[in-house]
Amino acid sequence: MADLESAGAVAEQGSRPGARGRPGRPVALRGERFVGLGLELNVDYASVVVLDLAGQVRFSESRPAGAEADLLALARRAQEQHVGPGRTLVGATVAVPALVRADNRTVAWAPNLDVAGPGLADALAPLVPGGEVRVSNDANCAAYAESHHGAARGAAHALYLTGTVGIGAGIVQDGELVRGGAGFAGEVGHMPVGDPAATCGCGRRGCWEASIGLHAMLTAVGMPELETPVRTAEAVADRARTDPAVRRALEGVGHDVGLGIAMLSSVLDPEVVVLGGYFVPLGDLVLEPARRTLDARLASEVQVRPDLRLSTLGIQAAALGAAEQSLDPVFSGQRDLTA
Structure with a gap:
């Protein structure tokens, strides 16, 4: 303990009387070193x-x-x-x-x-x-960060979805990442969900991210990409307040989000699903249709719908x-x- 203290890794927090013997010496991590x-x-x-x-x-x-x-x-x-x-x-x-x-x-x-x-x-x-x-x-x-600091904190089983040009997932069980046999678990963006004619960045058609990725969302609403996914989505959300066509387009994106989450829920049974990236500024414009689709597509009433939440940690x-x-x-x- 003395070595850690001299190295600047821990600091004594005062003494605490023990049940027997010498008083205990509580220590805490020192961050700055x-x-x-x-x-x-x-x-x-x-x-x-x-x-x-x-x-x-x-x-x-x-x-x-x-x-x-x-x-x-x-x-x-x-x-x-x-x-x-x-x-x-x-x-x-x-x-x-x-x-x-x-x-x-x-x-x-x-x-x-x-x-x-x-x-x-x-x-x-x-x-x-x-x-x-x-x-x-x-x-x-991002899933690891959300489970320890953000929207999935306290959840035993959580799924995180990126909201950028690509769509990926991170799976956390009891605070630890689930990576699968080769470490590739979570490559959900290329599931065949959504518009079967939509071309994906991977060169195939019908991938989930070709329907709900950032570029797919912008194509649906007819708006340009700005500096970052979050800044782009903020502009879309602002337009949606006064443009019914943009709201309808986002309803369609939310429907496709819900389709994929329904499939993942049937396989993984997550307690919480956190949506990050561009989904955050859009909020209920996407979440509400996703929830309705999820309710409609779960096969059995005994299946519990995961709690859909927005990331609280932002783009970082x-x-x-x-x-x-x-x-x-x-x-x-x-x-x-x-x-």
Whole structure:
């Protein structure tokens, strides 16, 4: 304990009388000494979060982007301003809308983003000397963050849906991610649900994200894409207040959202489904038709409809979850803070 205290990882919180022997010495994590870096690279934006050991966000930023160079510039800015003398970077994790192999480094398939192999992890490695660099699926990172900090907190079984150009899912059971046999669980955007004629970014037709992804939603409402998915959806929600055609189009998107959630509910039986990304500003414009469709499509009355909730962590949910995962080696005992 003395070693951890001298390393700046814990601090004594006063004494507490014990039942026998010497009084107990309660300690608490000290956050400022050790931090994890979480990043997200998506189709049209990048985010960064610096999280300390006590769970406090020390820095966060999102900006329009979409290339590896943009992400590295954001990572350098965070590292230069918030890591240095008196603060150690334990590790970094970058979230991407992709299938990532079980080595937590290799991008196996990214249909909407130009990344492949271990390139991202290799590029970030010089920024984290002595620390571990990981790559992770964006939906998994966001689901982890929502279950520990956000809308799914306290839920035993939760499902998170990204609301960006692509649609992915993260599955959390009792606070831990469910990744499946190869680590690819949650690739729901390419289920054959929705308009069978709609062309998807993966090159096929009829994928769920071709009906409910950001670009599909914008095609339905006839509006342009803005800087980020959230800013875009805010403009759509504003138009929907006065434009019945936009409201009808969003009703159709919500119907297709409900179709997919009904299928996932029958397979996974989630307690809570959290919708993130562009779904958040649209709120009940999408959620209400989704709930009606879900009620209509569940096969049995004994099935419990999951509680559909909006993300409370915003566009930086995946980066926050990535930062949490960067600190995993400390909490699992793999990283010795006293060394």
